[in-house]
Structure formats: structure tokens, C-alpha cells
Amino acid sequence: MPETVEMIHEDALPGHESQLEPKPEWRPRYPGSGRLAGKVAIVTGGDSGIGRAVCALFAREGADVAIVYLLEDDDAEETRRIVEAEGRRALLCKADVGSRKMCDRVVADTIDAFGRIDIVVNNASEQHPDENIEDITEEQLRRTFQTNIFAMFFLTQAARPHLRPGASIINTTSVVMYKGSGELLDYSSTKGAITAFTRSLSENLIKDGIRVNAVAPGPIWTPLNPFGGAPPEKVAHFGESTPMGRAGQPNEVAPSFLFLACDDASYMSGQVLHPNGGVVVGS
Secondary structure (H helix, E strand, C coil): CCCCCCCCCCCCCCCCHHHCCCCCCCCCCCCCCCCCCCCEEEEECCCCHHHHHHHHHHHHCCCEEEEEECCCHHHHHHHHHHHHHCCCCEEEEECCCCCHHHHHHHHHHHHHHHCCCCEEEECCCCCCCCCCHHHCCHHHHHHHHHHHHHHHHHHHHHHHHHCCCCCEEEEECCCHHHHCCCCCHHHHHHHHHHHHHHHHHHHHHHHHCCEEEEECCCCECCCCCCCCCCCHHHHCCCCCCCCCCCCECHHHHHHHHHHHHCHHHCCCCCCEECCCCCCCCCC
């Protein structure tokens, strides 16, 4: 079997944020306070959605950002513009993070450009809704796990020699890890694996002064769902089942990543934050 299963094209994944209406809200909601001054962050899936909002907020707080993305050059260029408009440096890394070799290259390019890595945000993800478990092909199953969990191992392995005490790793899991999803069996399974990976990696790295945490968003308005195979009638009511009665916006999730990345969370590791519209779940 090849190292990386070929990208599945049964839908429009990952999807262009530039084509999404209404546009997700990525703009930081408050002035920066230098909480990431002098830091360097790698953000996978940084071209759009939650990743773009994280890149924007990290840049506002003083970080240079390596923006890792798969296909959407226009979205990635816009995220670069956003980071540079905050006065920070941006590096575009076009890569399939399901490939170990590409993750190695992302890290090498980041070190060449910025000389250090302080924050790793493992955020890239894909999903393919299926009503019946029999409809999940072997190729889809392998691809979903490759993007959503294998990539976190590959990028963390590549970045680990460059991470020093005080570094932070933040993984994106999901509310479906806690409450399940009947139409996202493979996706939900990867999110469960991510939470276990987060807690176990925290135990592994905490002695070296490296913190590992996760964020478990609820339904957030990003390209993932409208371009990920969800029918239009379902997209029209996306997020209405939450106690708040609406989908969240990427800039409502990004502050969770900032908190975990900066010294405000210096006594937190192995934890998961839940910006999910009021859904009560076990931690």
C-alpha cells in the first residue's frame, strides 16, 4: 500500500471558503496584547474556517505563522494576507498532512523560514457523511484516519526535535467524540482517537515542559460541512440543535486555541476545551 491513500474526490472537499455564503467570521474580536510575541506557530488547515481564525488571532497576538493547506491556493493566499496585515510573517505550506514526508517538509520549511517552532496546531480534518456503515469504503476509511489522526502523529514526530520547554501542541477534536454522530462514523472515530492521543501525548511530553491540549468545537460555520457532503436541507439548519440554537463562528473558537497556546494556560495539559454552543458533555 502506498504511504498516502489518494485524495478522495467523491465530494468537494476540502472546499473553498471564498465560495461560501455567508462568509465565516474569522476576524479577532479584540486588540492583541502580545501574548504570543516572538513565537512561531504551525497551523494545519490554516487556509480557512477555524484554522484561518486561529492564524489571524495568533498573528494579532504576535506570532509568525506557517499556514499548512491542501488545495485551496486562493484561500491560503487570503490567510497569508490576513497574517501579514497584522505585521507578522506568514509561510504558505501546500501539503497533504496525511503524508509523513510532507509533514517532514513542512517542519523543515518552517525552521528554514523562522528558525524555531513554539506552537503546533493539528487542525486539518476531513469528513464524509454516510447513512449506512456498509457505504464506508476501505479507501474512505483509510483516508479519513490518515488526514485526521495519522497526520497528527506525523507532524508531531517531525516537530518534536524543535520543541523546547514551554512549547504547546493543540489538537482539534470535536463534540461528536463525546455525543457521537450516526452519519459520521469514521469521522467521529478519528475524533475519539484524537482525544486519546492528546491525553496520552500530554503524559509523554509533560516531563519535558511541553503542554498538549485539545479543543472540541461544536457545529461551526466553515467549508467542512457544506462542501463535505451534507445535503442542502441539512446545511440550512446547521447548528440549530445546539442549546444556543445556531452554529458557531470560527472567531468564537479561536480564543480557545490562543488560551491553550499562551502562558495563561501554563498549568493545563491533557485537557479539552468545549466551544460548542452549550452542549454539556463529559470532559
